[in-house]
Amino acid sequence: MRIYKVGGAVRDRLLGIPVTDIDWVVVGATTEEMLAKGFRPVGADFPVFLHPKSGEEYALARTERKSGRGYGGFTFHASPEVTLEEDLIRRDLTINAMAEDDQQNLTDPYHGQRDLEARLLRHVSPAFAEDPLRVLRVARFAARYAALGFTVAPETLELMRQLSESGELEALTPERSWKEISRALMEDQPQVFIEVLRACGALKVLMPEVDALFGVPQPPAHHPEIDTGAHTLSVLQQAALYKQPLTVRWACLLHDLGKGLTPEEEWPRHIAHEFKGLKLIKAVNERFKAPRDCQELAMLVGEYHTHGHRALELKPSTLLELLQSFDVYRRPQRFEEFIAACEMDARGREGLEERSYPQADYLRGAATAARTVAVQPLLEKGFKGPELGEAIKRERLKALKAYKEQV
Ligand code: CTP
Numbered sequence: 001m002r003i004y005k006v007g008g009a010v011r012d013r014l015l016g017i018p019v020t021d022i023d024w025v026v027v028g029a030t031t032e033e034m035l036a037k038g039f040r041p042v043g044a045d046f047p048v049f050l051h052p053k054s055g056e057e058y059a060l061a062r063t064e065r066k067s068g069r070g071y072g073g074f075t076f077h078a079s080p081e082v083t084l085e086e087d088l089i090r091r092d093l094t095i096n097a098m099a100e101d102d103q104q105n106l107t108d109p110y111h112g113q114r115d116l117e118a119r120l121l122r123h124v125s126p127a128f129a130e131d132p133l134r135v136l137r138v139a140r141f142a143a144r145y146a147a148l149g150f151t152v153a154p155e156t157l158e159l160m161r162q163l164s165e166s167g168e169l170e171a172l173t174p175e176r177s178w179k180e181i182s183r184a185l186m187e188d189q190p191q192v193f194i195e196v197l198r199a200c201g202a203l204k205v206l207m208p209e210v211d212a213l214f215g216v217p218q219p220p221a222h223h224p225e226i227d228t229g230a231h232t233l234s235v236l237q238q239a240a241l242y243k244q245p246l247t248v249r250w251a252c253l254l255h256d257l258g259k260g261l262t263p264e265e266e267w268p269r270h271i272a273h274e275f276k277g278l279k280l281i282k283a284v285n286e287r288f289k290a291p292r293d294c295q296e297l298a299m300l301v302g303e304y305h306t307h308g309h310r311a312l313e314l315k316p317s318t319l320l321e322l323l324q325s326f327d328v329y330r331r332p333q334r335f336e337e338f339i340a341a342c343e344m345d346a347r348g349r350e351g352l353e354e355r356s357y358p359q360a361d362y363l364r365g366a367a368t369a370a371r372t373v374a375v376q377p378l379l380e381k382g383f384k385g386p387e388l389g390e391a392i393k394r395e396r397l398k399a400l401k402a403y404k405e406q407v
Helices: 009-014 031-036 084-089 114-120 125-130 133-145 154-165 174-186 190-198 204-206 230-240 246-254 255-263 278-287 292-309 316-325 332-347 359-371 374-379 385-406
Strands: 003-006 023-027 040-042 048-051 057-060 061-068 074-078
Touching: 003 009, 003 031, 003 084, 003 154, 009 292, 023 084, 031 040, 057 084, 061 084, 061 125, 061 133, 074 316, 114 255, 133 154, 133 174, 133 204, 154 204, 154 332, 174 190, 230 246, 246 278, 246 292, 246 332, 255 278, 278 292, 292 316, 292 332, 292 359, 316 359, 316 385, 332 359, 359 385, 374 385
Parallel strands: 023 057
Antiparallel strands: 003 023, 040 048, 048 057, 061 074
């Protein structure tokens, strides 16, 4: 049997990027031989094994053929006769279809190295279309390697367009899609992921609510970039620049969905877009089964981001309602993430990226003021049940009035 390093490990070594995860392919072996060497079988789908010591993945060389819709619709063929070239040709991109032996000799039948140098994400063969998830993968790689100058080859973008139009993307499971989306959002240039999906028509299928924001104008006084889609991409870019967590990035992507619902005659104003967008945010959240913390923050940011921007003008009672809605007493971290999303929203505007955002500290101060209200003295005064709740609220309101006067 012959063993080769394949995929991302080869690609990233050639790019000079640290390799974290190594995949191996084994040519000329049978399942029985692998088991006899102590490899542990994993996954019911493919002949993949874990190395007894390193735990790294070793897959028998295989060919694949599509036999139905979606990821399950595959038949594969693994046998000692399958060659390395046959295994590599079923892979997604030329830069992912290179193999290396233990002497670092490269097997590169589909010119991955040439495409690495040309900074091109190019599909290996028409078999690319057999897994629609690859549309998202290519967009994610485009985001990851954008800083290195990579772009999607025109013929690959065309294939991605055909796949998007074919209805195949609908067959993806929420879990597989979310894995790609969440990884892409955590890249340094997550806006490129959305741009590439849009360029091939996949955004319209996967997130029509986000796609609908392009071409929708906003008032130039607050939004010099005017276009709501362009604004959303800038907000996402700021979130990456400021190393925000996934929750914040997800909320940034979805915060203005309501603007896509504004009737044209009301443009460029978007009255009550915060509230109108909530059902769209909920739909996107559920479509991809986003984790609960991402879902919650996206809904809260959608509803309250304008409150964040107007923080200094809010009446103490409105400020209190905001803090209560976030349950800032038990969930301080979530309120911090809300503030971060608002700040990214304020910075994601053309020419205003460097502006200061005094609302952030003001909101933090308000949360601290409300939190300092002690419950014990109220208990001692004999308040209980709903009356206690009301008394706490009154004290918090007092604290917020004092805070507002003092700032
Ligand atoms: N692969 C593929 N099509 C997919 C998934 C994976 O062709 N839908 C192939 C590619 O050759 C890829 C390899 O399997 O390089 C390993 O896949 P994976 O570990 O998911 O990705 P990497 O390329 O290693 O990239 P990353 O750094 O994002 O993990």
